[in-house]
Amino acid sequence: MNQEIKDEAIEQLEKDVLMGFENAVDLQETISEMFYDEEDFDQKWLKQEIEKRLERHQTESLNWEKPTDFDRLVKSFDELNKEKIVSLHKAGYTRQDGEEDCAEIIDELNSIGIKVKGYCFYHTQDLERAIGTEKNLFLAFDSYNREDELAKEVANKIIDILRKNGFNVNWNGSLETRIEISNINWKKTVDNTDYNYSRVFEIMEKHNTLNSPEKELIRKKPFWKLW
Template sequence: MDKLIQKDIIQIIKEEIAIGFKEPMEIFDVVLDTFNEISLDEDWVSKTIDEQYTINIEDSKTWHHPTDFEKLRNVFNELIEKGIVALHNAGYTRNDCLSECHSVIQELDFFEEHIKGFCYYSTQDIKRIIHIKNPLFIGFQALNENESLSIEIGNIIVEELKKQDFEVLWNGNLASRIEVINFDWKKIPDKTDYDYKNVIHRLNHYKKSQKPKKKSLWKFWKL
């Protein structure tokens, strides 16, 4: 197999591992799809993925916890319970993310009264953090595109981020995304679905927490 092709494959593998959402077999599929017109040494690809994956797992044992992603996960879980559908790695581009957010919300009609809007970040956003130390950009929008509600949602997101000690920039303009400064992206695959299933789980958790507690019934007998 061509050395330049091998170099490109290793770069893709390292990038996908650094992003941290895909298991080894999923990364293998990404490589095959990317080079679908080239005959690859699949054993070499699998071995390289396993080697790089093991290196990353070992490195992760030295990480300080909570990592920035773990804090972000807490933020997004809180936002979901506040009626803001918050999706991690929602799509490759912003347009992909918007489409995915609307698609997920359409499946949540039984929570319709609770949902105010959504927020997200993209795969491109993660890559720019990893490669050029960009801030994490979080996009958001009210469900009905109402301007005042969208601003309210933006403020809620900023508030929750600051609770986790993130440095946040947002000028209050709906044309601007929220920036999380100096975000240190560290994540390993954890077999968690951060898309629809996570939203449903958090909304069900919220729903249960809102159930009124049953009052004890006391019978008084007149002697």
């Protein structure tokens, strides 16, 4: 395993650790997949590097001022989900990935009788820029049905909630332009929490009445049929 491969693996590992979403097992798997065609890739070396960097990052986090920007972003997204705007963290790698994830969740929510207004997300490429030199995080958004007036309503609600939670937000009013959180100070450690699918459904179901044939069918089933 040559030094060039090691350097490339460490570069990716350092970014992933800073993002704070993947635990040691996830990091071992995703980084190994990057080098699947390297026959002499050293898994033991990678495991040691992962453990060392995760431990260092966790130690550094003890001195972070709370709440962090990520804490405030989670609070903002939770509030947006209560407002029936599906809001996802690190949704895929590209904008298309994020839109597909949102569409899937919106369809599932619709099937249990929850009609959403729209969606909001950032993806991995956005986060790579935010932890780099730019320090800005861009959020994609739209209405559930691509209707312009509703999309503007969704955008304004996103901006209002972000500003209420202390973020500097820029948007030029165009539906072709994403919402920008400027000067974000990204600080997050891995916590094995699902901030997307599970969290969205938990919030949506808690704050909305479910009225659908599927839900009624579930209610009418004997308890021994629930599996």
